[in-house]
Amino acid sequence: MRVTCQTLLRYVMITSVSFHAVEPFIVELLVGTVAAFWGSRESCNPKWIQFNSTGLEVDLQRKMFGQHIASKVISKAVTGFMNNKNPKKPLVLSLHGWTGTGKNFVSHLIAENIYREGMRSGFVHIFTSELHFPHPSQLEIYKSQLQQWIKGNVTNCPRSMFIFDEMDKMQPGLIDSIKPYLDYYEKLDGVSYRQAIFIFLSNAGGEHITETALEFWKAGSDREEIKLKDLETALSLSVFNNKKSGLWHTSLIDKNLVDYFVPFLPLEYRHVVMCAKAEMVSKGLKPDSNIADKVASDLVYFPKTERVFSVKGCKTIGHKLDYYT
Structure with missing residues (x-):
C-alpha cells in the first residue's frame, strides 16, 4: 500500500505540473483520493500524531553535531508550537547554511518526533524546486496548484508538515502564493492552517554564516560563543535581497511571517x-x-x-x- 500511495502522490504532482488543462478542483480531487488511500493505514489522530518533546531534544543533542544555535532554536520553537493548543498562525522555519550542515537531517528529526511514521507519513510533504517546479514559464500554474495541494492536504489533516527543499533554486514569487496560509487568519474558505508546519531549506545566506564563523575563529573565539542575534537579522536581510533566493523580496519576510531564520554553521x-x-x-x-x-x-x-x-x-x-x- 505504501508504494501505491507514494506513486499516486508523485503522479498527482507530476500530472498537475505537466498539463496546463488540469483544473484546480481536479487536482484537489486527486489529493483527496490520496488521502483516502492513506486513511486505510494512517489517520490524523493522536494514535499516529503525537509530539515527543523529550525525544526531539535528545535527538538534537546526540545526533546534531556543531549546531548549537540551530539545536536550541528548533527545540524551543517546535516544542512551544506543538504544546500550544491554540496557535495564532502556522509554525514557519527557514533553515539556512551550506550543504551537508544538517538542514535536511533536522527536518527528519522533527518529523520522527511528531509522526509515528516519521518521514514516511502521509502527512509530511516534500517539495524540491528542480523536480516539482522546473519550468519558469509555468510559474502561474505552479502557484495555483501549490495552493490547491496545500489546501487539500491541510483539509485532510490540519497537523500537516510541508518541507520546501532547494529554496535557493526556487523561482522568486512562487512561495508568495502560499502567503495567506502562513498569516494570522483563523480560517480561509473554512480551512484553518494554524496547526501546520512549514519548513524552508536553503543554501542562501550560507556565505554570511560562514564569514561570521570564520571571523570568530580568527579572533580565537569558540564557535559556541556565536549567538542567534549575531546572525539572524543580517541573515534575513541577505536572503530577502538575494535575487538567487526563492525568498527574494518575498512578502513572507516583509510581513514577518517567518518565525525563525535558523543558521547552520559550517562544520569543523x-x-x-x-x-x-x-x-x-x-x-x-x-x-x-x-x-x-x-x-x-x-x-x-x-x-x-x-x-x-x-x-x-x-x-x-x-x-x-x-x-x-
Whole structure:
C-alpha cells in the first residue's frame, strides 16, 4: 500500500505540473483520493500524531553535531508550537547554511518526533524546486496548484508538515502564493492552517554564516560563543535581497511571517569525525576512531592552508565510509 500511495502522490504532482488543462478542483480531487488511500493505514489522530518533546531534544543533542544555535532554536520553537493548543498562525522555519550542515537531517528529526511514521507519513510533504517546479514559464500554474495541494492536504489533516527543499533554486514569487496560509487568519474558505508546519531549506545566506564563523575563529573565539542575534537579522536581510533566493523580496519576510531564520554553521574536522562515527552506528558497525579520522581527512576544507571548515559538511560521509569498511 505504501508504494501505491507514494506513486499516486508523485503522479498527482507530476500530472498537475505537466498539463496546463488540469483544473484546480481536479487536482484537489486527486489529493483527496490520496488521502483516502492513506486513511486505510494512517489517520490524523493522536494514535499516529503525537509530539515527543523529550525525544526531539535528545535527538538534537546526540545526533546534531556543531549546531548549537540551530539545536536550541528548533527545540524551543517546535516544542512551544506543538504544546500550544491554540496557535495564532502556522509554525514557519527557514533553515539556512551550506550543504551537508544538517538542514535536511533536522527536518527528519522533527518529523520522527511528531509522526509515528516519521518521514514516511502521509502527512509530511516534500517539495524540491528542480523536480516539482522546473519550468519558469509555468510559474502561474505552479502557484495555483501549490495552493490547491496545500489546501487539500491541510483539509485532510490540519497537523500537516510541508518541507520546501532547494529554496535557493526556487523561482522568486512562487512561495508568495502560499502567503495567506502562513498569516494570522483563523480560517480561509473554512480551512484553518494554524496547526501546520512549514519548513524552508536553503543554501542562501550560507556565505554570511560562514564569514561570521570564520571571523570568530580568527579572533580565537569558540564557535559556541556565536549567538542567534549575531546572525539572524543580517541573515534575513541577505536572503530577502538575494535575487538567487526563492525568498527574494518575498512578502513572507516583509510581513514577518517567518518565525525563525535558523543558521547552520559550517562544520569543523572534529564534527566530521563525529558524523563518521554516527554513520557507523547507523550501519550497525562499531565506531572506529581511526576509520573516522581517515574519512574526515579525505574531505576538502577551507581556508586551504588552515583547513578549518568542511566544504561539503558531512554530506559525503556515507559513501566515503563504504570505502574504508
